Amino acid sequence: RKEVEQDPGPFNVPEGATVAFNCTYSNSASQSFFWYRQDCRKEPKLLMSVYSSGNEDGRFTAQLNRASQYISLLIRDSKLSDSATYLCVVNPTFGSTLGRLYFGRGTQLTVWP
């Protein structure tokens, strides 16, 4: 079983729509969680960290459900510039894997005018 599983999409939504991505992780001891964004033919960049209490950054809201080992990202009022691939990332802080991040395959989003 993969460490991080995501729905690959693609998600195609009109401008202004609300879209949600989900992700599950296999290691219940995982401690740190992130969403990264990757534009076409570019490197991944941190979008936001995910905290246990949930957190919001403008139009973006991230939620963590430890009981279900589930992470979500909600984008409200989608913009054309939100078109990208969104990577769910988990850091299981134990043993020799200390320091490494596990990346999901990514969910592709296209926002159309």
Next chain:
Amino acid sequence: DAGVIQSPRHEVTEMGQEVTLRCKPISGHNSLFWYRQTMMRGLELLIYFNNNVPIDDSGMPEDRFSAKMPNASFSTLKIQPSEPRDSAVYFCASSREAGGVEQYFGPGTRLTVT
């Protein structure tokens, strides 16, 4: 501040040739990571270093791949001999410390082996 620097940005080589990819991490960062990204397999960690010491190389596909970090400001990933299935984008990333902190990625090296 300069970000993570990688060279070359593009490399086209013939099967059997040696390929060396280079990375300069962000100054002051103690951890360095090499990733490979393909459509089929997504982003895979190959190896990572902490304070110039290799910590986890379990992702290195086979003996044809080797990585070094002779000092805090430079790392190489070498493939010898290269094969067509090595074609991918290779990313280097660095972070301030090991363990659950933001990793900053370089622009990647797009490798094509014919």
